[in-house]
Amino acid sequence: MSQQVEPILRVRNLNAWFGESHALKEISVDIPPSAVTAVIGPSGCGKSTFIRCLNRLHEEVPSAGASGEVSLNGMNIYGEGVDPVGVRRKIGMVFQKPNPFPSLSVYDNVVAGLRLAGIRRRSVLTEVVERSLRQAALWDEVKDKLSVPGTSLSGGQQQRLCIARALAVEPPLLLMDEPTSALDPIATAKIEELILELRKQVTIVIVTHNMQQAARISDRTAFFLMGELVEFGETSTVFTVPKEERTERYITGKFG
């Protein structure tokens, strides 16, 4: 079943390299809006590289490069003269390890993106802090300690703080690179719950190592293997009646 709605992100013939090694080969996929798309596959299959190409962070690694077309709402982010800095304002990202900015308070972490973009009005910032932290389901836990360092929170709280930080600039698309792999099961469950909640407002592409997680939270699943997109479809289909044998073997744990 292919989606009828206009995709928010259209990827065509995306290739990525690390020096000589060809990390992604001719990836073409349509990411539907207001849904969670999971990217699964064994280690080193290129799934992280894939989402790092979606906000042009991949090219920040020395000797790394990418080519192809990635259109966000019709605008090719790999087009000529497109500034990656502008692209990244519209596409948020949450990383594997919680990485709040050191020596910034919870408050300052959330508004970092706004403040460094020049927004200074305290009333605006404070409003965004509350809204973003509520969205990230962290408000109730930190509302009385907004001035403590972001790094002093627990790991799970730090990760939700990073989600709030990404949401503060209101990106239509949020990329998550194994956001729960450094967290314990309880913190993981909280983040998963949060993702299901966020799906209503923002499109999410999430890389995960954990197939149960992909099955639990995603609407669509993309299976990567050795730099290729093997299968992409409705999560329920991919996990129950995959079209490709390789997908089935991975999902049933025969390799990977």
Add this chain to the structure above:
Amino acid sequence: MTSAQLQGYLAVGYAKRKFVDRLMRLLLLVAAIVALTPLFSVLFYVLSRGLGNLNWAFFTEVPKPIGESGGGMANALVGTATLVGIASMIGVPWGIAAGVYLSEYGRSRVANMVRFGTDMLASVPSIVIGLFVYALVVVPMGGFSAFAGGVALGIIMVPTIARNTEEMLRLVPNHIREAGLALGLPRWKVILRIVLRGSVSAITTGIMLSIARVAGETAPLLFTAFNNRYWHQGLDQPIASLPVQIFTYAGPPDEVWNGQAWTGALVLLFFVLVLNVTSRVFFRSGSVGRE
């Protein structure tokens, strides 16, 4: 060999190893004491010789003419503060900028050359830097000056601060930078507002240590700042400094002067010690390298 024999051998071997272990530990302790002896003897000696003349006048009065007793080194204290101030104004921004360049943009061949140059500069004898500044500043300006002395000390500060800044910025994990970039911030803002800010305490520590180092420098001041028996008359005039004053007063066979020199040494030593200790405490309380 029977099991009993084997056990016997093992027992003997064990006693021997235990003995060697004790011996080695003792030797290491002796080595540590030997290494620390100079420090404590210097401290003790300077204290015993310098404490006698330490009084209020030392900090408030300028030197008396030769032969008269009393007087102090107030002008040299202010001079050293002035020189260190000028040096910091030059060395700190320059050093930090170089360190940021090396850490954040330091993958090119140019950067490797800069890094090599910084290391070379750090090992250039300070008197050579004094000579260099003599040719560069003193000669064109037509005379010794506080400014020239500050420039010489500032140049000495640059490599220390640059390498320290580079190393401290490298401790900031790369995913912190990526988090900034992913928020849509330009690289320079990420560096300035996030990476640099996260290492402020460590970088400050490096600055304090380099100040402690240049505060005691004598050689580069001899033909740049020179010396001055009175309060200095402007930054374009020669200026007194604690190390040079000690050097001057320690030479002639004059009881009063020599006593003043010891007291000067005591004050200088104390100042450097305090700077070192506070910077260490400061560093420990800082947040660098922690996540």
